[in-house]
Amino acid sequence: MAAAIAMRGEALEKVEELPALERWARGLRALARATKNPGDTLSVLEFNLHANAGGAPERMTRFLATPSGRKLFAERKALDSLTVDLEALERLPDGTLGREYARFMKDNGLSPDIFQAPDNVASPQFAYFAQRMRQTHDLWHVLTGYGTDVPGEVELQAFTYAQTRMPGSLLLTLVGTLRMLRRRPLHFRKVLAAYKRGEASGYFPSFPWEEHWATPVAELQRQLCVA
Secondary structure, X not given: OHHHHHHOOOOOOOHHHOOHHHHHHHHXXXXXXXXXXXXXXXXXXXXXXXXXXXXXXXXXXXXXXXXXXXXXXXXXXXXXXXXXXXXXXXXXXXXXXHHHHHHHHHHOXXXXXXXXXXXXXXXXXXXXXHHHHHHHHHHHHHHHOOOOOHHHHHHHHHHHHHHHXXXXXXXXXXXXXXXXXXXXXXXXXXXXXXXXXXXXXXXXXXOOHHHOOOOEHHHXXXXXXXX
C-alpha cells in the first residue's frame, strides 16, 4: 500500500493530519481510478482510508466499547498467512465458516496477505480498525452471501455503511448504484434491502471470526441476525 502511494507521488503524511480538503481530494482521485478499473484493489483501499479518516474517533469508540473489540485490539488479532491455514480450513466440514471461507478465497483467487494495516496512519486504534475491516471483508461476503461481482460488492458496501457509517462505503454504494441504473434499473431495491439488513444485524466489525471456524455459517447467521 505504502509503495503504491509513493509510486503515485503521494507523500506519506499521516492521513488524519491532512487538511480535510486535501484528504478528500486524494480519496476522490483514488475513487476515480477504482471506478475506471473495478479490479484496482489498492485504489479502493486508498480511497476508503482517506474518506473514513475524518470520523475515525467515533468508530473507534464503538469498536472498543465492545469486549470483543477491546480483546481483538489488545491481542492485535490478524487474518493473514501467518495466522490462517487455508488448507486446514478446507478440511473442515462443508457449511462451516472455515470451510466456506477457504472455498471463497480459493474460488476467487484471493490471499489474506493482500490486506495489511496502513502505515500512513497516526492512531494505532484506527490503523488496527482499518486492518480488521480489510481482512474480514471476505468473511462478510461469506456470511451475507453477497457476490464479488459489481452488484454484490455494492450490496455489501450498503450493508457495511449501515454497520459502520463509514462515508467511504456510502460513496461506493451511491457510485456503484448510479453506474448500474441503466443496466439494472431495479437493483437499487436490493441495495436498500442490504442497507436495512445491515442495520438489523449484529455488529460485525468486532466479531471474533477466528474463534468460529468450525461453526456452521447458518448458525452464525442466526446468531448475528442476518436474515
